[in-house]
Amino acid sequence: MSRILLRFALLVLLTGAVTSFAAGKELVFGMLLVGPYNDHGWSQAHYEGGRYLERKIPGARMIYIDKVNPADRPGVTVPMVVDDLVDKGATLIVANSDDMKDGIREAALQHPEVKFVHISGDDVLTGKAPENLSNLMGRMVYGKMMAGFTAALKSRSGRIAYLGPLINDETRRLAVAAWLGARYAWTEVLGKPADQLRFKVSWIGFWFNIPGVTADPNQVVRNFFDSGYDVVLSGIDTTEAIVVAQQKRLEGQDVFALPYDYVGSCQTAPEACLGVPYFNWGPEYVKLARSVLDGTWKQRWIWAGPDWKDINDPDTSAVGFLPGPALDVVNKERLQAFITGLGDGSIQLFRGPLDYQDGTPFLKAGEIADDKKIWYMQQLLKGMEGPSK
Template identity: 30%
Template sequence: MRKVLVLLVLSLLVAGVSVQAAEKKMKVGFVYVSPVGDAGWSYAHDVARQAIEALPNVEVKYLEAVNEGADSERVFLNMARKKYDLVFGTSFGYMDPMLKTAKKFPNTVFMHCSGYKSSENMGNYFGRMYQARYLSGMVAGSMTKSNVLGYVAAFPIPEVIRGINAFTLGVQAVNPDAEVRVVWTKTWYDPAKEKEGAKSLLDVGADVIAQHQDSPGPQEAAQERGVYSIGYNTDMSQFAPKAHLVAPVWNWTPYYMEVFNSVKDGTWKTGSTWNGIAEGVVDLSPMGDMVPADVKAQVMARRDEIKKGDYIVFTGPVKDQAGTVRIADGAVPADGELLGMDWFVKGVVGTTE
């Protein structure tokens, strides 16, 4: 009888442990630099967040409009102290605060978007948006009549400079006479300032406005002036249907799911990930009806070449603004060179500061 009771107690204990293990939830945090309603950068990440939140046995929290620097560090610390299993930080300026926090909390996996630093429990990831930028440049270069294109840009960091250069190379591939004029707003998200930046470019003759900004402000400015625009982050055509030609867009869901599952099953390893069109992280939105069929066909053919690896953006020769060859004929720059890019290609009007 005693043996039966012991076995029964042990069975109940095992069952209790099993139930507790089954009920244990993965805690996942997301930290955004702008509001999720920006229709841009943070919104694109939040689409992936919602996909993870829909999974069973997961607790998800996000914080929006968190400033880079000390504010973000407080947020990361708070999530780590609450024993979050996985934390995503989605702005370049979160890199050092996240790294500092990661070293203090080795049991939390931290993932930083757009940076380059890592540790045993912190990885970094980004997408080769320059591939889609190049393709959008081909569209813009085909549609301009003034041969002046405007680019409203956030901060002069390599990520943004690389995108401007890729866009310009795409423009020049179909229209060597066109130039790209750049204005810096020094903000990721400020709809009014972004719109004013676009207007300043329209005032000097730009008839296509591109952007590295989070809001559709530049799109709206273009439509109000009756010219064209190139969106960013998401399909922004609903905000400027008469102006919106196309947008380089993000699709974070497959990658975020992959990271989530690797943390959940214990196979996650630190490292750097830089996926592109081939992996589905970046792409183009549908092109507007105003884009001629032959332009669409040309752009999509080049997209297929990029996807297959048959065409590599930034293959030399590539000259800088002064006409100096920066990438030799036939050469392909290493990822480190692209990640540290701090110079403009020929055809860009503006400074990298």
């Protein structure tokens, strides 16, 4: 009798061990997307990153919820969605919008056993984040430099426009990077005088169009093209810039645009697309998920850069630039040389002297900006047009 009991006990222990081992291998990965999962922009890039994670880590499963913003889902709050994801077994949760900063911090405090990643935030830098909350962002300044560079090569009028979302450190940083890239192409590659390049930034008020609340990006882009700007750089989550550019091309205007965020966004309007600076979230997601699985998670502020060996390597590069169908061979070669220069450090665009828009110095002559100085971009730079705050 006692032997039977012993065997039974052993069996129970064994099955318990096996199931807990299997459970240890499973990872439910929650994702809060601010826009639609198929927006050909910011949110889709994250969605694809999540799918990449599922492919790379066996047993990983993503549960995502898109359009998490008060305009699309009134009454739905970030902590509420997180509660639900935790109920469903999520142990790693990513919030993909700057807009979710307060909500995800609140949720992280409510669920200390779950790990959280806030994209584009700085709570770790400012010390506001609890231990289970990390920040992740890609070094998109490089992507934007390439975008600006390409735009200037193709601009005949020397008038480049930047379709900005709302105004904050991140968006100023990216607009500045695009302008630096454009200025470099204009003066160093094309050899034209700097004062013949105009770079205008217009902000619509949010990351995507909210009718009645933001300015309509379609209208803003149309205005750019109608007032002599011939290349528009998109800084928003969605693809209005290339869509309108394509329409204008059909009307006979020789104009171009560059979308943003998502590697496949040129497909929306290929003839008008010069290229796209994009995020490749997958590899960093995999690293974060592995750290949760093997217990090595540590709170971190991650600003992941391109893999300079191949900025378009889907397994290693967090930021890339994919030339579009509208970019010709000569300019592709110029772009490649530029990328090589950025990678080996021979081209350093965040080098002084550079002044803020109001004339106060951003970088003294010869000074190279450190990460914090670039991250917390206080104003647009002198030479750019458009409001800084």
